Amino acid sequence: MKIHEYQAKQILNKFGVRIPKGEVAETPSEARKIAEEIGPKVVIKAQIHAGGRGKGGGVKLADGPDEAERVAKDIIGMTLVTHQTGPEGKLVKRVLVEEALDIARELYIGIVIDRAKEAPVVMASSEGGVEIEKVAAETPELIFKEYINPATGFQSFQARKLAFKLGLKGDTFKQGIKFIMALYKAFESSDASLAEINPLLITKQGDVLALDAKMNFDDNALLRHPDIKDMRDLDEEDPLEVEASRFDLNYIKLDGSVGCMVNGAGLAMATMDIIMHSGGMPANFLDVGGGVSEEAVKNAFKILISDKDVKAALINIFGGIVRCDLVANGIVKAAKELDLQIPMVVRLEGTNVDQGKKILDESGLAFYSASSMKEAAEKVVPLAQQQERS
Numbered sequence: 285m286k287i288h289e290y291q292a293k294q295i296l297n298k299f300g301v302r303i304p305k306g307e308v309a310e311t312p313s314e315a316r317k318i319a320e321e322i323g324p325k326v327v328i329k330a331q332i333h334a335g336g337r338g339k340g341g342g343v344k345l346a347d348g349p350d351e352a353e354r355v356a357k358d359i360i361g362m363t364l365v366t367h368q369t370g371p372e373g374k375l376v377k378r379v380l381v382e383e384a385l386d387i388a389r390e391l392y393i394g395i396v397i398d399r400a401k402e403a404p405v406v407m408a409s410s411e412g413g414v415e416i417e418k419v420a421a422e423t424p425e426l427i428f429k430e431y432i433n434p435a436t437g438f439q440s441f442q443a444r445k446l447a448f449k450l451g452l453k454g455d456t457f458k459q460g461i462k463f464i465m466a467l468y469k470a471f472e473s474s475d476a477s478l479a480e481i482n483p484l485l486i487t488k489q490g491d492v493l494a495l496d497a498k499m500n501f502d503d504n505a506l507l508r509h510p511d512i513k514d515m516r517d518l519d520e521e522d523p524l525e526v527e528a529s530r531f532d533l534n535y536i537k538l539d540g541s542v543g544c545m546v547n548g549a550g551l552a553m554a555t556m557d558i559i560m561h562s563g564g565m566p567a568n569f570l571d572v573g574g575g576v577s578e579e580a581v582k583n584a585f586k587i588l589i590s591d592k593d594v595k596a597a598l599i600n601i602f603g604g605i606v607r608c609d610l611v612a613n614g615i616v617k618a619a620k621e622l623d624l625q626i627p628m629v630v631r632l633e634g635t636n637v638d639q640g641k642k643i644l645d646e647s648g649l650a651f652y653s654a655s656s657m658k659e660a661a662e663k664v665v666p667l668a669q670q671q672e673r674s
Contacts (some may be wrong), residue, residue: 285501287515288331290380292497295512296479301463302493306382315356318381319349325384328355330376333520333586335415335498336366342376345384352381377519387492391450392416393464404432406468408446438468452486453638459492474512474522475505499625524568524587531583533572540565541668543588543597543626545581545614547572547606557598558657564665565592570607581614589622595671598664599658603634610642616647624649627667631660 287295293303307321308331309315319326330342337343343362345353347377356379365373369546390412396407408428411419419426428449430442447460463484471479478500485495505515518526528535542564546552549571556566568591574586601611605633611632620626631654632640644651652667654660 285503285506285513285516286333286520287332287496287499287501287512288329288378288379288380289329291325291515292479292499293494295474295499296467296494296497299473300466301470302459302491303497304385304495305382305384306492307357308378308380309362309415310319310354310362310378312357312360315360315379315381316353319346319352322381322383324348326352327382328352328359329380329382330359330362330364330366331380332362332369332376333517334366334368334374335632336368337364338356340364340366340369340373342366345600348636351537356381361526374520384483385487385495387485387495388488388490389486390495391486392480392482393446393467393484394478394480394482395468397480397639398431403434404438404468404471405445406432406438406442406464408450410450416480416482416565437472438465440465443468452492454490456486456490456492459490463492474499474509475502476500477502479612486598488523493622512573522526524591527614528570528584528587533570533580533584533587535584535587536569537591537659538566538568540592540667541595542664543567543570543591543594544600545572545584545588545597546600547602547611550664551600551602554656555598557660558661559598559665562658562665563660564661566592572587579614581611582618585615585618586622589618589626594626596629596664596668598660599628599630599632600660601632601634601640603632603637603640607636608632608634608640609636609643611641614645615651616643616649619647619649626671627644627652627664629654629660629664631655631657 297303307318326346328344330337344355346355359379362376363373366378392409392412394407411426413555416491432438442462443461447457469643476499480498483495485493521535525535542559544555544566545553552571559566580596629652652663
């Protein structure tokens with residue numbers, strides 16, 4: 285789960301991570317009031333779940349309350365387009381109004397889970413204010429890493445090493461150590477999957493603050509954090525992904541035209557790979573799970589074909605725990621209710637596969653059947669391409 289910058293800063297501040305003074309505003313008049321309290325200069329920052337806000341015109345300086353109100357009026361209600369939003373952009377509903385600080389240096393500090401090493405890693409770089417992916421690609425030697433042993437936790441000597449490599453000195457060095465330790469504590473305690481400060485600000489006075497903040501969380505751990513779960517902003521999420529979460533379906537919207545419905549994450553990944561190998565692009569990741577019911581298949585099918593980008597769909601089910609006849613019944617019911625208009629390739633294998641195929645054959649609907657994943661992909665990709673051309 286993702287949250288807004290202002291929400292991330294609220295969480296981090298509870299653990300001792302120093303942040304600029306500021307408050308969130310949903311109207312220009314609220315922004316003016318906050319600017320009057322903070323003054324004299326403030327920064328108005330659009331709050332959406334995407335990076336690159338400054339380049340898109342979503343982060344601006346304001347000199348005094350009058351200008352703060354004017355800038356907030358320009359930003360609130362705008363459709364902000366960045367490299368992460370896509371061309372459709374995102375509607376800005378609120379802004380963060382913060383004190384403007386004297387910038388001496390912009391650094392980077394971030395924590396993620398390294399899946400290969402099965403451990404958290406704290407990363408730091410002197411190249412703050414730009415995408416860390418760009419730094420990793422062009423100057424990887426400027427990224428410093430400390431891997432954390434989950435059994436012993438993050439040690440102070442590791443924070444000192446990172447602060448030293450960032451070139452911090454004197455009181456700023458001490459503040460940097462404290463900042464990094466507090467950031468890791470927040471990451472660990474909140475079951476975060478990402479905690480990123482970019483830029484990490486060093487002021488002309490030598491203070492260390494989080495000028496920006498980004499946090500993502502493990503969805504499976506949100507039961508332990510109801511306060512964080514309440515921060516979820518459904519307006520920032522894809523409507524189909526929100527709908528899928530209501531039925532406990534694993535759905536992720538992608539950029540292609542071939543819709544996929546599969547049971548099991550491994551089979552889903554393999555299905556997307558073979559679609560791409562056959563010259564197509566998957567429109568989604570949709571895993572209905574191993575013990576799926578007929579009703580769940582029906583709901584998944586509705587979500588799948590509700591995506592206007594889907595030009596053809598591939599249903600790839602291996603019946604182990606789940607029965608192929610239940611899947612077939614769910615597909616037929618949903619297709620009839622929704623007046624199916626796109627080509628559908630179905631590959632069933634496993635438990636009750638013959639009954640499942642019979643249900644599809646006798647449905648009166650124009651399903652294309654396939655006996656293997658390769659055959660299914662080779663059928664669905666041309667069908668999708670044909671629909672795109674028509």
